Amino acid sequence: MLMRGETLNDTQSTSIRELVLAAQGGDQATWKTLVEACMLAVVRWAHGLVPPGDVPDIAQQALFNASRSLKSLREPERFYAWLKSITIHCAFEFLRKREPSTPRESKSLTPGCEFIDPTAGPEEQFLRRELRIVLTGELVRLTEQGRITKRECVVCMRMLLGESMAEIAADLEISEPTVRVHKQHVIMRLRNAPSIREIWRLWHDLP
Numbered sequence: 001m002l003m004r005g006e007t008l009n010d011t012q013s014t015s016i017r018e019l020v021l022a023a024q025g026g027d028q029a030t031w032k033t034l035v036e037a038c039m040l041a042v043v044r045w046a047h048g049l050v051p052p053g054d055v056p057d058i059a060q061q062a063l064f065n066a067s068r069s070l071k072s073l074r075e076p077e078r079f080y081a082w083l084k085s086i087t088i089h090c091a092f093e094f095l096r097k098r099e100p101s102t103p104r105e106s107k108s109l110t111p112g113c114e115f116i117d118p119t120a121g122p123e124e125q126f127l128r129r130e131l132r133i134v135l136t137g138e139l140v141r142l143t144e145q146g147r148i149t150k151r152e153c154v155v156c157m158r159m160l161l162g163e164s165m166a167e168i169a170a171d172l173e174i175s176e177p178t179v180r181v182h183k184q185h186v187i188m189r190l191r192n193a194p195s196i197r198e199i200w201r202l203w204h205d206l207p
Contacts, residue, residue: 020076031070035063038080042087048129048161049091049136058094062087081171088157092150095140132160138190147189155182 022030039059046058065086073082136157143153151172158168169176 016079017076020070020073020079024071024073024076031067034079038083039063041080042083045084045087045161046091048132049088049157050094051133054094058087058090061094062090065090085171088154088161091136092140092143092153092157095137096144098137135190136160139186142186142189148186149182152182152186155179156186159183 019030019034023034042059042062043055046055046062050058062083066083069086073079075082139148139153139156142148143150155168155172158171163171165176165179168174168179172179
């Protein structure tokens with residue numbers, strides 16, 4: 001059993017499976033334990049994709065959606081990856097419905113930042129997070145325009161959160177070559193988007 005405040009991930013598959021099976025059986029106390037254990041992770045994922053002020057709403061919606069669909073989870077040991085997918089989907093839907101940012105808002109992030117090292121310090125890390133949020137919004141916009149698929153969008157949102165090719169392939173049940181193809185197609189579209197070209201140049205490449 002997880003202790004209060006302990007984080008949850010798929011390496012704890014035995015513990016996760018027991019907790020999820022109990023929660024699926026209607027044990028509300030166990031569901032509360034799961035929520036407490038994964039809350040920080042959900043907030044971290046949301047924080048990597050949407051503006052800070054919207055993070056609480058995304059996290060709350062993700063946990064609500066998870067509670068409603070928990071019984072449909074067929075592999076309880078993959079709860080952490082499943083919850084991450086739900087959080088990414090909530091961020092995608094939020095950004096899809098939000099008013100698109102203007103080129104002026106995107107360009108306001110760029111002056112004087114050509115040589116930023118993303119590992120250098122808090123200010124640089126803050127800027128990189130801001131660039132990531134702009135790129136995420138652009139991914140969703142391109143999806144809405146039909147220029148990339150939702151699968152391609154989700155693949156790159158996961159890359160922006162720092163997932164490796166292997167992790168994305170495993171979570172989405174696709175091959176690593178397919179992940180690379182999705183990434184390259186999105187790169188081409190982002191580089192051809194006038195309002196995002198400078199942001200893309202600063203980012204250099206998806207991590």
